[in-house]
Amino acid sequence: MDLSRYANLFLTESREQLGLSGQALLEWERQPAAAEPVVSLFRAMHTFKGMAAAMGYANLAELAHRIESVLDVLRSDPAAGREHVDLFFRVVDGLERGVERAVEGGDGALDFAALIEELNQASAAAAPTGSWAVPAPAPPPVAAEPAGAGRQVQVTIRSDTPLRGARALLVLRKAATLGAVGAVRPPVGVFESDTFEGQFGFDLQSELAEAAVVEALRSVGDVASVVIGAPPAQPADETVERRRQIRMDARRLDTIMNLVGELVVAKGRLTDLADQAGEPELKALAARISRVTSTLYGEVVQARLTPVWQVLDRFPRLVRDLARQLGRRVRFEVAGEDTQLDRAILDEIGEPLLHLLRNAVDHGIEPPEERKRRGKPEEGLIRVVASSDRTTVLLQVSDDGRGIDQSRVLETARKAGLVAPETRALADDELLRVLARPGFSTATRVTDVSGRGMGMDAALSRIRLLGGSVELTSVAGQGSTFTLRLPMTLAIVRALLAVVGEERYAIPIAGVAETVEYRPERTASLEGREGFILREELLPLVQLRDRLGVTGPRPPGRQPAVILEVGERRTAVVVDALVGQQEIVVEPFDAPKGMLPVFSGATILGDGIPALIVDPAALV
Amino acid sequence: MSHTVLVCDDAIFMRTMISDILAQAGFEIVGEAETGREAVEKYRQLKPDLVTMDIVMPDMGGIEAVREICKDSPEARILMCSAMGQQALVVEAIQAGAKDFVVKPFQPSRVLEAVQRVLG
Numbered sequence: 001m002d003l004s005r006y007a008n009l010f011l012t013e014s015r016e017q018l019g020l021s022g023q024a025l026l027e028w029e030r031q032p033a034a035a036e037p038v039v040s041l042f043r044a045m046h047t048f049k050g051m052a053a054a055m056g057y058a059n060l061a062e063l064a065h066r067i068e069s070v071l072d073v074l075r076s077d078p079a080a081g082r083e084h085v086d087l088f089f090r091v092v093d094g095l096e097r098g099v100e101r102a103v104e105g106g107d108g109a110l111d112f113a114a115l116i117e118e119l120n121q122a123s124a125a126a127a128p129t130g131s132w133a134v135p136a137p138a139p140p141p142v143a144a145e146p147a148g149a150g151r152q153v154q155v156t157i158r159s160d161t162p163l164r165g166a167r168a169l170l171v172l173r174k175a176a177t178l179g180a181v182g183a184v185r186p187p188v189g190v191f192e193s194d195t196f197e198g199q200f201g202f203d204l205q206s207e208l209a210e211a212a213v214v215e216a217l218r219s220v221g222d223v224a225s226v227v228i229g230a231p232p233a234q235p236a237d238e239t240v241e242r243r244r245q246i247r248m249d250a251r252r253l254d255t256i257m258n259l260v261g262e263l264v265v266a267k268g269r270l271t272d273l274a275d276q277a278g279e280p281e282l283k284a285l286a287a288r289i290s291r292v293t294s295t296l297y298g299e300v301v302q303a304r305l306t307p308v309w310q311v312l313d314r315f316p317r318l319v320r321d322l323a324r325q326l327g328r329r330v331r332f333e334v335a336g337e338d339t340q341l342d343r344a345i346l347d348e349i350g351e352p353l354l355h356l357l358r359n360a361v362d363h364g365i366e367p368p369e370e371r372k373r374r375g376k377p378e379e380g381l382i383r384v385v386a387s388s389d390r391t392t393v394l395l396q397v398s399d400d401g402r403g404i405d406q407s408r409v410l411e412t413a414r415k416a417g418l419v420a421p422e423t424r425a426l427a428d429d430e431l432l433r434v435l436a437r438p439g440f441s442t443a444t445r446v447t448d449v450s451g452r453g454m455g456m457d458a459a460l461s462r463i464r465l466l467g468g469s470v471e472l473t474s475v476a477g478q479g480s481t482f483t484l485r486l487p488m489t490l491a492i493v494r495a496l497l498a499v500v501g502e503e504r505y506a507i508p509i510a511g512v513a514e515t516v517e518y519r520p521e522r523t524a525s526l527e528g529r530e531g532f533i534l535r536e537e538l539l540p541l542v543q544l545r546d547r548l549g550v551t552g553p554r555p556p557g558r559q560p561a562v563i564l565e566v567g568e569r570r571t572a573v574v575v576d577a578l579v580g581q582q583e584i585v586v587e588p589f590d591a592p593k594g595m596l597p598v599f600s601g602a603t604i605l606g607d608g609i610p611a612l613i614v615d616p617a618a619l620v
Numbered sequence: 621m622s623h624t625v626l627v628c629d630d631a632i633f634m635r636t637m638i639s640d641i642l643a644q645a646g647f648e649i650v651g652e653a654e655t656g657r658e659a660v661e662k663y664r665q666l667k668p669d670l671v672t673m674d675i676v677m678p679d680m681g682g683i684e685a686v687r688e689i690c691k692d693s694p695e696a697r698i699l700m701c702s703a704m705g706q707q708a709l710v711v712e713a714i715q716a717g718a719k720d721f722v723v724k725p726f727q728p729s730r731v732l733e734a735v736q737r738v739l740g
Contacts, residue, residue: 003725006633006636006637009632009633009636010633012633013631013632013633014633017631042676043630043676043677043678046676046703047630047631047676049703050629050631050634050674050701050703050724051631051633051634053703053724053725054633054634054637054724054725054726055725056725061703065703162723163702163706163707163710163721163723165707165711166702166707166710166711166714166721169711169714169715170714170720173714191707191711192707192708192711193707194707196707219737219740220737221720221733221734221737
């Protein structure tokens with residue numbers, strides 16, 4: 001079932017419920033003994049839990065469930081929970097943040113262990129007084145009649161079904177329609193417990209044949225076995241069934257990915273050393289480790305893949321709203337939504353895609369009257385098509401609108417001095433280069449829609465930083481197609497290794513245009529700062545040494561400059577030395593407080609020494 | 621003629637999801653209720669073939685609504701919609717007269733199985 005269709009509704013309504021929860025908590029603080037705030041909060045949490053569970057957000061549902069259980073007890077004594085209102089606020093905040101993240105990419109990465117622990121502690125600490133203890137449900141009257149000389153029936157509810165006790169009760173009720181039921185084991189009261197395993201027995205006096213009884217009881221659903229006259233056999237086949245799939249914390253998968261990545265890097269180093277040693281046996285072993293590592297890497301990459309619909313599914317609504325807002329008529333089609341991509345990349349492409357779609361609606365598709373005049377159907381078509389081969393994923397965003405207006409782009413480009421004055425036409429790739437200039441826009445008016453959010457340059461450079469590329473084909477009057485080509489996985493990238501002071505730093509190749517020799521005489525002032533002259537062009541200059549606060553003597557001789565390119569912006573970065581290229585495993589991190597905002601992650605180099613990964617976008 | 625359904629849940633989100641599942645299977649959604657009280661009123665008014673009932677709703681919960689409906693109409697076919705951890709409540713609802721239950725997250729096939737059992 002495609003749950004993503006409900007994501008917007010879920011988002012809206014769960015925000016509403018969480019908003020109500022916040023209000024209830026404020027009210028509770030004001031009137032600690034009043035029952036109403038607790039009841040409202042309980043209800044909101046319950047509704048939220050149901051929605052989260054229905055969306056498959058198990059972590060969110062679990063946290064809501066825990067707070068709900070505590071609140072359930074407090075309903076009868078609100079004042080007892082006064083000192084924990086703070087904790088409840090934090091739980092609601094946690095859910096609020098969790099909802100946003102869950103809708104973007106599932107809630108697998110959410111970790112509420114700390115909050116849950118606090119809820120448990122709060123509950124346990126107060127337990128001796130009785131007010132906080134979750135009471136055991138009072139056993140309801142056992143609906144059993146005195147046992148006759150009936151047949152013994154043993155029923156096992158399938159172990160993978162939820163609420164086995166409730167199901168068992170339905171089986172009992174069914175049995176009661178067949179004859180007289182007695183001697184229920186365990187007693188019905190146990191059915192209410194969440195720990196009830198689903199095996200129970202009773203005596204049945206019935207005129208019906210054995211087979212008919214079995215059939216009738218099975219018809220209740222989720223019954224694994226009905227055995228008459230004997231204790232139940234363990235349903236062995238189910239155990240086998242259950243082993244086929246396991247749930248796994250996404251973070252664990254990330255860890256495995258990183259470890260395998262390190263193995264890939266170490267493997268490279270091992271192969272080098274084996275080659276140098278010239279020992280045939282060692283070489284053969286290195287080759288074998290290399291093969292196994294590659295296969296292992298491939299398997300882990302597979303396990304991390306996520307279907308692109310997780311990102312695409314929010315677009316139909318957005319396109320519709322945009323079209324309405326701008327007075328366009330647009331049909332939006334998505335194909336290949338099951339195409340898979342690394343989660344890390346998927347998280348990054350939403351915004352660039354959104355930009356392209358906004359652009360297509362705003363600047364591509366003509367207003368209905370204009371389309372009619374041009375003999376086109378009044379309703380424009382925007383398509384997103386995803387496809388993949390073994391290592392690359394293609395995402396095409398196309399529209400059947402007016403195409404990119406060459407004359408207008410040329411005019412602006414000439415004015416800005418981006419093309420020679422005599423240029424009469426631009427090839428598609430040149431067109432793209434011009435469009436990707438920061439701040440370049442051919443829009444004659446800044447619309448509400450395209451004027452906001454990330455610009456085309458930012459959208460395109462985001463794709464490049466992911467190691468992807470963008471192509472454009474545009475035909476006047478017929479429309480445009482942007483083709484995004486993305487690597488299927490992000491975790492391993494090629495990097496240039498630069499030395500500054502005592503440390504090595506990795507610079508992702510995707511952000512490097514070229515490396516040149518740095519000569520102090522080729523510098524000039526650029527807007528009051530140091531600039532570097534590269535073939536008639538003046539680029540901003542960054543001395544990485546100064547930026548990182550490295551002191552000590554500069555190395556003798558010439559230093560290299562790495563020309564970083566993000567979108568169309570370029571910067572020359574001077575380093576002490578370059579020491580080659582390497583595949584590195586990107587380990588993203590939350591930069592420690594006070595750290596320069598220059599790094600995007602860390603990695604372990606082939607020789608086992610860690611290095612920081614320079615974020616080109618932060619320097620350009 | 622297709623079976624008629626009354627969908628009771630205080631969240632639009634859940635009502636939409638349940639209605640979608642049932643409508644796609646050919647059921648006719650004749651009404652929706654946001655509270656237990658509304659569920660009882662609409663049941664009396666619409667006499668649907670099937671009721672899906674959330675357990676916790678404002679202004680009379682689902683269990684009380686089941687009790688209320690079954691008082692007049694013991695033949696009512698009510699399917700409880702529950703979240704995890706509500707075993708005791710579901711047991712109570714069944715004792716009050718609900719015919720079956722489904723558990724979130726809903727799998728359409730399981731919902732329809734339960735509906736068939738209730739209607740069968």
